[in-house]
Amino acid sequence: MRRDDCYTTQLIDNNGEFNASGLQDFVRKIKLADCGLSYAVVAIMGPQSSGKSTLLNHLFHTNFREMDAYKGRVQTTKGVWVAKCVGIEPCTIAMDLEGTDGRERGEDDTTFEKQSALFALAISDVVLINIWCHDIGREHAANRPLLKTVFEVMVRLFSPRKTTLLFVIRDKTKTPLPHLESILKEDIKKIWHAVHKPDSLKDTPLSEFFNVEIFALSSYEEKEKKFKEEVAQLRQRFFRSISPGGIAGDRRGVIPASGFSFSAQQIWKTIKENKDLNLPAHKVMVATVRCEEIAKEKFNHLTTDERWLALDEAVKKGPVLGFGRKLSSIIESYFKEYDTETAFFDDEVKKAKRKQLVSRVLEFVYPSYVILLGHLRSKAFENFKKRLEQSMNDGEGFASAVCKCTKTCMLEFDQGSADAAVQLANWDPSKFREKLRHDIDRHASSVQNEKLSGMIASYEKRLTEALTSPVRSLLEASGKDTWASIRKILQHETETTISKFSVDIASFELDQEKVDSMVLNLRNHARNVVENRAREEAGKALMHMKDRFSTVFYHDNDSMPRAWTGEEDIRTITKDARAASLRVLSVLAAIRLDEKPDKIENILTSSLMNDVVASSSSKDKSFGPSSDPLASSKWEEVTVKDTLITPVQCKSLWRQFKAETEYMVTQAITAQEAYKRGNNWLPPPWAILAMFVLGFNEIMLLLRNPLYLVVIFVVYLFSKALWIQMDVGRAFQSGTLGGLLSISSQLLPSVINLLKRLAEQAHGHTNSQASRPSPPSVNSRSFRSQTLYSNHTNTILEPSAVTNVESSVSSNVDSSSDSEIEYSSPSAGQAD
Numbered sequence: 001m002r003r004d005d006c007y008t009t010q011l012i013d014n015n016g017e018f019n020a021s022g023l024q025d026f027v028r029k030i031k032l033a034d035c036g037l038s039y040a041v042v043a044i045m046g047p048q049s050s051g052k053s054t055l056l057n058h059l060f061h062t063n064f065r066e067m068d069a070y071k072g073r074v075q076t077t078k079g080v081w082v083a084k085c086v087g088i089e090p091c092t093i094a095m096d097l098e099g100t101d102g103r104e105r106g107e108d109d110t111t112f113e114k115q116s117a118l119f120a121l122a123i124s125d126v127v128l129i130n131i132w133c134h135d136i137g138r139e140h141a142a143n144r145p146l147l148k149t150v151f152e153v154m155v156r157l158f159s160p161r162k163t164t165l166l167f168v169i170r171d172k173t174k175t176p177l178p179h180l181e182s183i184l185k186e187d188i189k190k191i192w193h194a195v196h197k198p199d200s201l202k203d204t205p206l207s208e209f210f211n212v213e214i215f216a217l218s219s220y221e222e223k224e225k226k227f228k229e230e231v232a233q234l235r236q237r238f239f240r241s242i243s244p245g246g247i248a249g250d251r252r253g254v255i256p257a258s259g260f261s262f263s264a265q266q267i268w269k270t271i272k273e274n275k276d277l278n279l280p281a282h283k284v285m286v287a288t289v290r291c292e293e294i295a296k297e298k299f300n301h302l303t304t305d306e307r308w309l310a311l312d313e314a315v316k317k318g319p320v321l322g323f324g325r326k327l328s329s330i331i332e333s334y335f336k337e338y339d340t341e342t343a344f345f346d347d348e349v350k351k352a353k354r355k356q357l358v359s360r361v362l363e364f365v366y367p368s369y370v371i372l373l374g375h376l377r378s379k380a381f382e383n384f385k386k387r388l389e390q391s392m393n394d395g396e397g398f399a400s401a402v403c404k405c406t407k408t409c410m411l412e413f414d415q416g417s418a419d420a421a422v423q424l425a426n427w428d429p430s431k432f433r434e435k436l437r438h439d440i441d442r443h444a445s446s447v448q449n450e451k452l453s454g455m456i457a458s459y460e461k462r463l464t465e466a467l468t469s470p471v472r473s474l475l476e477a478s479g480k481d482t483w484a485s486i487r488k489i490l491q492h493e494t495e496t497t498i499s500k501f502s503v504d505i506a507s508f509e510l511d512q513e514k515v516d517s518m519v520l521n522l523r524n525h526a527r528n529v530v531e532n533r534a535r536e537e538a539g540k541a542l543m544h545m546k547d548r549f550s551t552v553f554y555h556d557n558d559s560m561p562r563a564w565t566g567e568e569d570i571r572t573i574t575k576d577a578r579a580a581s582l583r584v585l586s587v588l589a590a591i592r593l594d595e596k597p598d599k600i601e602n603i604l605t606s607s608l609m610n611d612v613v614a615s616s617s618s619k620d621k622s623f624g625p626s627s628d629p630l631a632s633s634k635w636e637e638v639t640v641k642d643t644l645i646t647p648v649q650c651k652s653l654w655r656q657f658k659a660e661t662e663y664m665v666t667q668a669i670t671a672q673e674a675y676k677r678g679n680n681w682l683p684p685p686w687a688i689l690a691m692f693v694l695g696f697n698e699i700m701l702l703l704r705n706p707l708y709l710v711v712i713f714v715v716y717l718f719s720k721a722l723w724i725q726m727d728v729g730r731a732f733q734s735g736t737l738g739g740l741l742s743i744s745s746q747l748l749p750s751v752i753n754l755l756k757r758l759a760e761q762a763h764g765h766t767n768s769q770a771s772r773p774s775p776p777s778v779n780s781r782s783f784r785s786q787t788l789y790s791n792h793t794n795t796i797l798e799p800s801a802v803t804n805v806e807s808s809v810s811s812n813v814d815s816s817s818d819s820e821i822e823y824s825s826p827s828a829g830q831a832d
């Protein structure tokens with residue numbers, strides 16, 4: 001070991017300024033912070049130029065400045081200096097103080113003497129007090145004020161550190177040491193008693209504050225060798241000085257080495273401010289500051305720790321397996337470091353600061369935990385959604401699928417959150433769990449609503465489809481038992497659907513109340529379908545009535561189309577057709593789903609059919625306003641809701657119906673008359689019989705001579721051709737005289753024309769004949785019949801077609817037909 005390894009540093013300069021940076025540098029160089037409590041501080045006090053530096057340098061192999069013997073007794077040590085004792089274990093710091101009675105400083109410097117003495121006593125475990133041997137027992141010796149100072153400041157330390165005062169007697173004489181010791185101790189006692197003390201310390205013996213030891217050295221200048229030998233002996237006392245029995249074995253209130261620098265600085269600051277130095281409080285203060293510093297340092301290291309940064313980054317991307325274990329390992333390594341570094345500080349303080357550190361660290365890493373729980377929550381929620389869908393696809397019941405999936409996903413989250421837990425933190429994942437549960441419940445509820453809506457919609461659609469066509473068909477048929485049949489169908493379809501629905505809904509495990517409400521809705525829906533259909537059909541009541549009229553009017557009881565041959569009783573047929581139409585109106589007038597009896601049909605029949613009868617006998621006769629049961633806007637015993645066509649509307653509809661069907665009746669009558677006229681063209685049977693009896697001889701003559709027959713046949717053909725050519729029937733429609741005149745004027749041209757054509761035919765020119773329209777013939781009657789029969793399918797004939805038919809039927813149609821055709825046009829359009 002070289003003397004340079006002692007790193008001598010001025011701690012306090014002669015102006016009283018503390019060299020904090022110098023001390024920190026010194027502490028760093030001698031690695032004092034690593035020593036914990038295993039270090040000692042030795043200070044030396046004594047008169048100026050009493051060989052203090054010389055003693056320290058020999059004792060600890062330091063290199064404090066010594067006075068050059070040739071320059072005389074001038075002050076060399078100014079302020080306070082520190083150096084590491086070389087080769088001493090444990091680490092020992094030597095502190096050289098400015099001399100106490102230097103000539104240069106004068107009386108004013110007593111303050112600095114006191115301050116430096118207090119400083120030395122506050123931080124040192126051993127204080128060497130250098131005294132001249134010849135001063136012992138002397139009343140005005142230089143050591144007396146020094147000791148007084150030491151004791152006075154000692155009292156101010158509040159709590160004694162049990163410092164060892166090692167009196168080093170310099171330049172020992174032949175006086176035996178025990179004698180010197182007793183004189184010195186007597187002196188010390190006197191001085192201690194003389195020191196002003198607080199009442200609490202009045203009777204306290206000096207030994208309570210100090211261990212007093214005395215060591216005598218030969219003169220360095222005169223007996224150097226002896227001096228060195230004695231110093232070497234003294235040096236041995238400083239090895240293992242802090243161990244029990246060592247020179248500083250009794251010391252108290254040691255500041256941990258890592259706090260030495262700060263502690264020394266604070267003590268000097270307190271001393272400079274001339275405040276009382278409360279060492280226990282100071283110790284707590286140092287512990288507080290140092291523990292805080294250490295905690296801060298550990299926290300800062302954690303924030304830049306690569307393991308932590310990697311973990312934090314990974315968590316941002318997704319769930320991390322073993323998060324809690326990994327994080328615990330990282331943060332606990334820093335707590336361990338803290339524990340190690342603060343091991344020697346005040347227990348209370350270090351625990352409090354550790355708590356703060358733990359809390360700060362946990363607060364710092366908590367967001368990462370939150371992110372992780374967020375991942376776990378969303379992952380569990382996504383899994384729930386997928387699993388639920390899968391279970392539903394596999395045909396599992398909704399409620400049991402939800403229950404099973406919820407259980408699985410909550411367990412998954414619980415395991416994840418347990419894995420993410422940091423034991424030290426005791427973080428509560430319940431909020432995330434609750435949120436997950438809430439999300440799951442909300443999703444399940446939404447899926448349930450969706451499924452239920454779909455299911456209900458499907459059942460409603462099924463009901464609509466099952467009811468619409470039959471109800472429409474029944475209403476269109478509108479018979480006596482229409483509403484009974486509708487009720488039967490409604491009940492059957494409703495009950496069938498509800499029983500299937502009940503089976504399906506069971507898998508949702510809903511409250512009975514909710515199921516009942518859904519069933520009721522389905523029933524209402526079914527009823528609404530029927531009611532809407534009825535309303536729709538009621539809106540087309542006129543059309544249905546006309547259809548029914550047309551059906552009954554144009555077909556016989558065997559549903560065969562009628563031919564108006566003249567034998568039909570058009571009046572009865574019309575009445576039947578109207579009665580059938582009236583039944584249609586009666587059926588469509590109100591909804592009868594509740595099976596309540598009503599008198600609608602009776603009222604309608606009595607009011608409208610009687611009206612027909614009445615009007616047929618007396619057109620002007622009508623019900624008075626007061627006696628008309630149809631002069632009302634509601635039916636008796638039928639609610640407004642169930643009313644489809646009010647009595648007044650029925651009356652109006654009937655009027656319109658009658659007006660629009662009148663044309664059919666008129667047409668039928670016309671057709672019947674036309675048929676009759678068409679058949680009257682032949683001679684009556686009695687005339688034919690008379691002709692046969694009277695012309696018997698002529699007939700026989702013809703039969704005997706077939707040539708006559710040929711001639712007659714040719715004449716017949718010629719006459720027939722002329723008949724057709726001249727349209728004789730039509731000519732006589734306007735009267736016999738007019739017909740004769742017309743025929744006579746056309747006869748000759750027609751004969752010529754006919755002969756010309758025959759001649760052309762004879763020459764093979766047949767083109768002109770091919771292009772001519774077919775002549776109206778007897779078929780015209782059947783055409784007319786066909787056209788009229790077509791009314792059954794098309795309801796009403798086109799006016800133009802009717803006109804053509806009428807013209808082809810010839811003169812049997814009078815002028816009133818035209819007016820009827822025109823009248824029927826709107827209804828024909830409507831029927832289309």
Ligand SMILES: Nc1nc2c(ncn2[C@@H]2O[C@H](COP(=O)(O)OP(=O)(O)OP(=O)(O)O)[C@@H](O)[C@H]2O)c(=O)[nH]1
Pocket residue numbers: 047048049050051052053054055065066067068069070074075076077078098099170171218219220221222
């Ligand atoms: N008589 C005598 N002189 C000594 C002894 N030890 C050192 N000296 C001398 O005393 C003088 C002062 O020595 P220092 O070690 O500088 O004394 P000091 O107490 O450190 O001086 P300051 O720091 O200035 O107060 C030097 O000339 C030394 O040679 C000793 O044991 N006896």
